Amino acid sequence: MPDAPTSPIARQQSVRLVVERLLRDRAVSRAELARSTGLSKQTISEVMRDLERDGWVREDGQIQGSVGRSAVTYALRPDAAFVLGVDLGGTKLHVALADLQGEIVAESIEPTTGDGGAAVVAQIGRMQEALLLQASVPVQRLRGGVMGSPGIIDPASGSIVIAPNIPGLDSLDVRAELRERLGIEVAIENDVNLAAIGEHWRGNSRKARSFAFIAVGTGIGMGIFSDGYLVRGARGAAGEIAYLPLGGDPYDTRGLRLGTLETAVGSVGIVERYLALGGISGSTVRDVFDRLDSDEAARIAIDEVSRILASAILAVHSVLDSEIIIMGGSIGARPELKLRVDEYLGRCMRQPVRIERSALGNRATLIGAVGSAIDLVHRSLFGIGRGAGPLALPAVAADVAA
Template sequence: MATDAPSTPVARQISLRTVIQALLDEGPISRAQIAKITGLSKQTISEVVRELEDDGWLRERGRTQGVLGRSAVTYEINNRAAFVLGMDLGGTKLRMAVADLAGAVLAEEEVPTDLRGGLHVVEQIAALARRLAARAGVPAAGLRFGVMGTPGVVDPESGAIHVAPNIPGVDRIDVAGALRERLGITIAIENDVNLAVKGEQWQGHGAGAGTFAFIALGTGIGMGIVADGKLLRGARGAAGEIAYLPIGGDPYDPRGFMLGTLETAVGSKGIADRYRDYGGTAGTTVREIFTALEAGDAIAAVTIDETARLIAPALIAVQALIDPEVIVLGGSIGVRTELFERIRHHLARCGHVPPRLAISRIGNRAALIGAIGAALTDLHNSLFGLDVKPGDLSLPTVGGADGDP
């Protein structure tokens, strides 16, 4: 429960945090303005700002002018005080970006994933990271944190990748540890859909929403949920496993057990199967079906419409259980406007108030942006976070119940 750290630094730490937060929120401002915003005294602000400036986190920006009274020196966050690495490791592509403390991307690259897998991938990641850091002009000790997204199940504590579809061998080695060793920085690994959600929360349609959902429609179907600003993981990290929603087919049909009832119906394989069942001949991939749809293929149109008709209830289910402010659709299939409009149409037929829908604005970079955001959050918290994080007081233990954790 309680911390055993001495509580001396806690007051100053709160002040540091408060000042940083004010600068993040309000942009370049003077010390006097910070004092007004934070309620701390001018004296204290001067001390804190000097401390932060000495350590390189802040820098002078300019001076105020035009207003009555003496002009003031304004300060801003020193964007180049630290850098982070965002990564998105997919089965076919490896995306990576170096960003500064303000989240601005300084260098970004996308390369095909080394299909030999295992340590080859690790080496590829490390080499790319070094190349990007050099290109962005990041000094040797400048990189502080990295976050990598990857499909499959990731242990949130250790970062071990338990199931890694499409990338051979990475579930047998400690990727995070190997990268930490090669790059000299802490690397956290996170599920890519979860990071995409964080990306949407930061720079996409989820910005400003306390609660929203992001659904990735592609080969498979996955969902990430942000509730009250925080990622919802569930008891076993399996929250958002929308593929297993008993919608779009008979939940008691064993054919849906493997991939999940919903994914069997509306995953890319389900769509292709449906197109073929209906007698379509234009191709076997979803991309080809969409191309046929554009060319006026009636069977493709029916296929996509039927897919939308099956997806709409799934969105109703999400709305009923989570009540998100908006549901953002992403993934290679989810961003197609043809499908989107058909889903909209069917949603309106379900009665009640349909959920607000949006197509991902940041598209296939969502996980990368989320990785950068996650790394920045980690960085901020490690620099200016509090050791003491007081939550609600736990209720006393009563009767036969177990105590709160």
């Protein structure tokens, strides 16, 4: 087995090089592997023999047509292992089972149980079993998972420090419980960070090594990539831009409690702003957006929100110098918003930063969870990288994008 802890470092390194190459292109010949990894043909042959014996790769065709003997090509077996991606929201629980190439083979959504932390773990366990059954995946093939959750996750321990919406989740050792219940190692990460990973993996920031994903919905949050690595901050609270001192007075007690920016541009803030402008009472954010063309109060409200969001983006960009900023979340992904934000940015930045709407929508967190779970498994099997600890996560980017 390639994960045998006894196998010497050199071979592990070689295996990893091979697997990384195979991750980028399926169908690669041994000779090509030798050339692109710099290893000798024999070494490659040995590595491939081992990988094939253990079921990680298989012969996958031939290359013909050019002069010389035709080459047998190899490809990773996507069904060699499976991973679980979980998006735990306050209202919905979304679980997906995916193979090593990121193909989702089964998924399901349920309302999140209201019975607190332990019940949530049990619920995920039930959904896992159903998905395995549904896709006929033997449980031994499941090799790891990643769960996204709102709140703050301690980067050192990987445990949930603050979990809004789900009572009793922060007082539980969720990782241990999940390990117990699911039989696999499950890393936990902030949902917005995972959404950023998702966009980096399969979305609109695939080529960017430095970007930010801003989610605007009920609240506001941000996931940051710098130089291909996720920025977590000292306590895992990087990107918590709810507290940016924009759109209000940061010394106001309400801003202190809820966050100045969130108060201004969160869904509650938008509706309040609309009402204050004489809007129709009982409206939702969706209503406000729907009335943009007909209702002056709606227009002004969204305009003001856009203006504040533009300054927030300016602030974020001046700190991070992102190559691109992805807007996501139920509100943030709206095209009407991007339009206006773009316009305001043009007026406060000499070289406005590129803004894109999320390509993955409300699946971003789930896809990010799947992507980082795959990365996690690859690392635990073949990798030796930065951090070494679970969920160092950088290579999602590196492996797939490069």
